[in-house]
Amino acid sequence: MTDEAPAPETAPVRPVRFSGALAGYLALGVSVVALGLAAAPYFTGGSGDNVRAYLLEHPEVLQEVSLALQAKEGQARVDETNAAASSNAALLAPDRRDPAFGPADAKVTVIEFFDFRCPGCKAVAPQFRDLMAAHPDVRFVFKDWPILDRGEDVASQYAARAALAAHQQGKYLEVYDALMTERALTVESIDRILAQHGVDMARAKATLVSPETTRHIADIHTTAAALKLQGTPTFFVNGKAAASIDPAEIDRMIEAAKK
Template sequence: MRHLLLTTMIAALPITATAQELSDERVKELALEAIMENPQIIMEAVALLDAQREAAQAAQAEQILSQQRDFLENDPNAPSVGPADASAVVVEFFDYNCPYCKRTAVDIKALMAADDDVRVVYREWPILGEGSVAAARAALAAREQGKYEEMHNALMELRGRAEEASIMAAARNIGLDIDKLTADMESEAVTAHIVTSRQIADGLGITGTPAFIVGNVVAPGAVPLDELQRLVGQVREDG
C-alpha cells in the first residue's frame, strides 16, 4: 500500500527521468520533497487510490451480480415472501439487532402491501454478535414449522437486543415447538444459508446492514420506501 501510494504521488510529479532510472531511495526522496513543498499532494494521492479501489470494487460487484443474480433471487435455501413469478424481486441482507433494519422492515411491509407483484428474498446476515447469530438461526429454523415469516416479524418487532431469552420468548408467543426449533437451529441448511450470505456480501462489497439488491443494483443502507419503489419500477422497465 505504501509503495503504491509513493508510486501514485511520483506519477503526478514533473520528473524528467523515467521510472526505470529512479532508485527506490530516490523515489522516496522525491516523494518527501513533494510533500514538504505541497502537503496537499498526499491527500490528492489518497483520493486517487480511493477512487481506483472503489472503481475496482464496483466492477467486481457488477460481474458477481451478473453471474449470481438468478441464484440470489431463486436460492431454494433463502426464505421469501410474495408470488414466485413476481415481476420484480428485492433481496435484503439484514441483522435482527440492526436498528436500521428494524426501521426498514416497516417500509418492506408497506412495499408489499402496495404492490402484489413483488417478491422479497430474505438473506439472514448476522454480523452484530452472538445474539444476532442465534436470532438468524431461530428464524431460519422456524421454516421447518412453517412459521418463518411470523418469526421474522416477531424478531424485527423486539424491543431491545435479540438475545437467547427474548428470541425464545418470541418463538413461544407464535406457537413454535421450542425443542424442535432448538434442534433445527443447528441444521446444515441453516448454517449453509448464513455462510452463503457472508460470501455473497463479501463478493459484492457489502459492508453493513441493511443492504438491498434490486435487479442489477446494489443499494446499501436504509433505503427509503420511495427509492425501493423506484428501483422496482426500474426492474420492470428493463424487462
C-alpha cells in the first residue's frame, strides 16, 4: 500500500503543544519582563541595574516564575476545553465507530485523543494500558487523531487508518500496543505490524481507503477543533479534560469519578 490515504482536505490540523524547551523560552521572556516590573519598586531608586543584579544572583526565581506562568496557561487551556465540552455534550457522546473497551453502561468513561507518532502518547501508552487492566469496570475509548503528518509524510494518518482496520477485525489493542512500541512508523512497518498480528491484509487495505474511514477520522478532527484541543495525548474522564498526561493523574480522576 502506498501513501494514498492523505488526511481529508476538510479536516483541520491542530497544532501540537510546544516542546518543553520552547515553551520555557517563551514563558521565560514574559517572566523576565513581568518580574522586573513587579520587583523594580522594591529596589533603591527603582534602578534597573539592581533588578538585573538580583536576578543574576537568584536565577531560580526566573525558573519558578516561568513554571508558574506555564501552569497558569495550561490550566487556562484546560478550562477552555472543559467549557467547550460542557456546552456541547454531543462532542464526547459515544460513537460506535470508535474502538472502545469496558462495559457500555460503565459509570466512568475515559477518552484518549492521540497520535501514534506522538512521543508523549508513546511514553504513557504502557501505563494507560495498565489502567485498563486495573479498572475493568471503566469504559476506555480511543480516538485516533493523526496530527503530526507534514507534506508527503502520512505515517500518522496511515497508522490511524490501519488501527481502525484492525479494530474491524477484532485486533485493535494488540495492534495499538505494537504501533505505540514501534519507534519509526512508516507505511512498511505499519503493514508489517498488521500482518504480524493476524490482520487480513486484503480486508484491511479496503478499510484503509474507504470513505467511511475517511469520514470517521475527519469527524475526530472536527471534534478536537470544537473542543479546542492543543495537542496529544489529551484525556477526558467523564467529560472532563485532564490537566496532565500522567497516568497517575488519570487514575486519580477515575477513582474520584467512581465515588
